[in-house]
Amino acid sequence: MENEKIDFLKTYLSLYIGHQEIVEHLDDPDSPYVVLDIRNAPAAIKKDQIKGARAIAAKDLTAQLATLPKDKTYVVYDWTAGTTLGKTALLILLSNGYQAFELASALEGWKGMHLPIEPVAAD
């Protein structure tokens, strides 16, 4: 049972990337990361997002895949870690051959640590 727990934890943790790694590349024009805001919500509800994020709603992600270069690593986030939408988006990306992670703690955690955000433009 201990080995099953260890394997489970390794796979679980391999889905996530921490905020620190993202913050370090936030103003780097050659960043390996593209942060994807996958919230299914209009700009008026979202109000702000992680600085430099690209907004592609999870419901539109499959249709938008052709616009995502394969040489980047994608980091998806939803409102909170308690939703399943980030994992839905992550599954789409990984199943289509992309390097991708879910942002640990989601937008809620990012804001809780007072990391850089920016307003979102109206739809």
Add this chain to the structure above:
Amino acid sequence: MENEKIDFLKTYLSLYIGHQEIVEHLDDPDSPYVVLDIRNAPAAIKKDQIKGARAIAAKDLTAQLATLPKDKTYVVYDWTAGTTLGKTALLILLSNGYQAFELASALEGWKGMHLPIEPVAAD
């Protein structure tokens, strides 16, 4: 490793059902779904619940199984997605041959989206 991640995500996501699917059947007398409020709390603490939910505390679920028809699909929820109680209830249901899911984002997410709730009667 990518295949392990994909398999993990598929199984994880297969445990959940989204609020939209439940909302669509909320006032349908022939709904395939029975929403189960599995919170281990008295009515005075719970105060309200998802509209039309049936309250069976997780701690009482095994004893109450005989009252649950097998031709329905059960959707369990706890206060938040951060507890393990929903998954405990889900395991009981699946292990006993029921079709069942956990409600993604739990009661907290349902309320956050201003979906229909109702007061709970005193115990």
Add this chain to the structure above:
Amino acid sequence: MENEKIDFLKTYLSLYIGHQEIVEHLDDPDSPYVVLDIRNAPAAIKKDQIKGARAIAAKDLTAQLATLPKDKTYVVYDWTAGTTLGKTALLILLSNGYQAFELASALEGWKGMHLPIEPVAAD
């Protein structure tokens, strides 16, 4: 698929321990449990912790393993259930042969149930 779900849920739930089990041993000098506060935060940010917890930040856990007796069962917690830090700490402990669990619902859930906390001393 149902068996995969059941196996997944069993492994997932085996990672956690509930607050009730911990509360029952809170003032027991022979408690089998050592509660580890693994938050990566200074005392001034943490302010309080679960009563009787030992603070070892997740980032320091590997270096501190030699100070942890193997005859205890370790219960780790972070701020909320939405972070991955508890599982990172749990993986370190299990991989090094310790008995360990993550506290279900984390510190947020413990406080939400008004269970005993104590102030943390300045660093």
